[in-house]
Amino acid sequence: MRTVRVAIYTRVSTEDQAKEGFSLEAQRERLEAYCLARDWSVAARYIDEGHSGRNIRRPAYQKMMAERDHWDALLVIKMDRIHRNSRNFMEMMENLQEWGKDFVSASESLDTSTAMGRFVMDIIQRIAQLESEQIGERVKMGMTQKARVGPGILGFHPPLGYDVTEGRLVPIEAEAEVVREMFDLCLSGRTLEETAAELNANGLRTKLGTSWAPIKVYRILHNPVYAGFLRWDGIVRKADHDPLVAVETFNEAQERLRSRALLSTAHAPPILLEA
Structure with missing residues (x-):
């Protein structure tokens, strides 16, 4: 043995x-x-x-x-x-x-x-495993409640155009200009491909310093955070941070996105906000 x-x-x-x-x-x-x-x-x-x-x-x-x-x-x-x-x-x-x-x-x-x-x-x-799943359920319940009534953000990394200071989203003006340019290009009739190509040609980069692709442009244009809203797990509510574009601008961009074929890699169709 x-x-x-x-x-x-x-x-x-x-x-x-x-x-x-x-x-x-x-x-x-x-x-x-x-x-x-x-x-x-x-x-x-x-x-x-x-x-x-x-x-x-x-x-x-x-x-x-x-x-x-x-x-x-x-x-x-x-x-x-x-x-x-x-x-x-x-x-x-x-x-x-x-x-x-x-x-x-x-x-x-x-x-x-x-x-x-x-x-x-x-x-x-x-x-x-049971303990882990129960903790996950409690966390999701708490996050859902916070998503519905606030206050504050829900623990995500700050999107392009913002930083997080004391739990609030604060605009970064240099990045905010890139976001506004993307909405302007969308409203002027540019496709997602054309917008990505123009941003790359101008030397503009994503939050992580990478080049732009159509899906990345779509996600920026589709994110209600830029109109002063927060979205989590299908819940959208008005937030207390400064928007980078007007609700009307955001909704017009959504209408233009609706008229185009939805990207196969996009997670959800465009949404409309109430001012």
Whole structure:
């Protein structure tokens, strides 16, 4: 029978150091005794001192994962020694499963090399998934309420023509001129292709510094933020930021967009706003 090679992982954060039983030495002694009792071989010891378990930016943790070919099972004293973030924990477990590695928590009798351990881990994964989905539902409910009544923006990156200051959209005049020029070109009868070509010929770029394409022009002309409105998940409401174009200008641009074939990559048809 092949001897199981074990990676012993111990961690202590600053807040744990004063707690009895959390010392690195105490963890190491108990884990080595656990290996001896199960006739396992200690392949390597990985120690993170003074590092939080809420993220994976830990030198010993990263080294352990990089050296996974040297061990068969990962052993910790408790699950919270390896992760205090459920999402990170589940991602680690998925990686270990993909790599054919086992996870063992000595004090919690969790061993994925056994049928019972895999059953318990499946339950833990389902609970974590349920928690994640419930959080997502609550966030969407809150965002929907904010979208309907405000105040403020909904956490998106500022669009061309604006920056975000203290939670409000504030115009950037140099970028705002580009937006106004796009609406002017649209109202003068230029196609999306012609507008994109003219902007590129004039050396004008997107918010990210890239060249213009017809779909990018469409999204600017279709975005009610430029007329002083905010849109989220089908909800459109009047906002408190300064518009870059009048509602009438925006609506006229929408009428012109309606008369043209909708781009296959566009997410929604043009909309009309009420002043």
